Amino acid sequence: MNEAFERAMAAFEPAHLPLAVGFSGGADSTALLAACASAWPGQVIAFHVHHGLQAAADDFERHCAAVCECLGVPLLVHRVDARHAPGDSPEDAARRARYEAFAAMARSDSTLGTVRSIALGHHADDQVETLLLALSRGAGLPGLAAMPAHARRHGLDIHRPLLGVPGAAIREWLRGVDLPWIEDPSNGDERYTRNRIRAVLLPALERSFPQFRTTFARSIGHAAQAQQLLGELAAQDLGAVGDPPRIAGLQALSRARQANVLRHWLMQAHGCAPSAAQLEQLLDQLRACTTRGHRIHLKVGSGHVERQGDRLHWYNFRPSPKASR
Known part of the structure; x- marks a missing residue:
């Protein structure tokens, strides 16, 4: 099963080196960091965002520092205030703060030089969750296109090389290389819609449609292609009006x-x-x-x-x- 992870990493070519890896200490980012450090030794740096939202946040940072020391990878930490405003989604507020922190760390002095590319550990299950969230909100094509494998944001090339890899395959690979990871306690909090999707809907889909990750990915690709065409048409029309x-x-x-x-x-x-x-x-x-x-x-x-x-x-x-x- 972990062959899927190894194939994805073999196909990954970052736009620029040195490469940053968004590193939370969880299984997905731990596997991605270890694989990138092995592929490009001396050219990888870990970016850790300290959200300050949980009592365990300091423990997360200490864990990340220990893993980075073991891998021989420098670690850069950025602290943010990710509390959400009334009426705002806590997940969206944390996401915005995280990307702003990545951009700030990329602009800071790094022992490896200027960072222009960052890899993130989003995987196939995350992609399905994003699609189901978009459907539940009545989203249009941009939402149904879910997360792109490559995007530009805040001047950074953002890579998601694991979008075709199930979360279980990532954990299997990690166990094979004997690397520890941490589980975020908030992932079990079913007040968050994404966590309810993960706990209830994904297992049901697995039982009823075992190939759902592959077929959903195909639909996501169709939506992304259609959205690209709409974007091109909109640019032409804006030029005219x-x-x-x-x-x-x-x-x-x-x-x-x-x-x-x-x-x-x-x-x-x-x-x-x-x-x-x-x-x-x-x-x-x-x-x-x-x-x-x-x-x-x-x-x-x-x-x-x-x-x-x-x-x-x-x-x-x-x-x-x-x-x-």
Whole structure:
């Protein structure tokens, strides 16, 4: 079974060396760190994020330091405040803090030089959990595409070489090389949706559809390919309607293409992801915008979309009345 892990690592080619590995001390990141350190000796550094959310966080850090000493890998630790704001998802808040910490560590002075690539230990079970979470929330193609094997974020090349490897295969490989790992106690807390999926749904899928990891991965790939095509179409349409977009140019497109280009514009230009309800309301306003005096002012994401003249603008604050027309 651990042949799957070895095949995945043999196929892994990081974009740049030296390579950082996101290292929590859990089984997945421990196996990834050990395999990377063996493949590129002297060119791997471990990045550990101390979230400060659990009493055991200091123990996690000490464990990671001991493993890194055993492997001969330097360890960089970054402490963050990952507490979530009211109404925010604790998992999303911790994820954002983690990626920001990775970027900060990559910018810091390293004994190995500038780090531009990081490998993360997400595996096939994590990918299925991400897909099921997206389905449970009614996500569109970006959500159904789950996690990409390679992405760019905060100036870093992010690699996930283990997305085709079941979690059980990773643990089997670790036992074969006699490396210790820690289990995060929060992984058993079924207040978190992802943990309920892991504890209840994955075993049921295993019993009913033993090949579900492979077939789900195929669907994820189809969704990712379709999303890439939509992104390319949105970039073309945005080039035609302008940035910020002209209302008349948007109205010449079908409603589906309007939605696609507006999502693209809001995300690329402003880092804003509208909800389905907000986008539908904006599309309705665009359709109704047939006179010069028609006013558009809608909450979208953390800001507002306003009509100014013949174009739409997005603000993270309400502009002064003099600026609005």
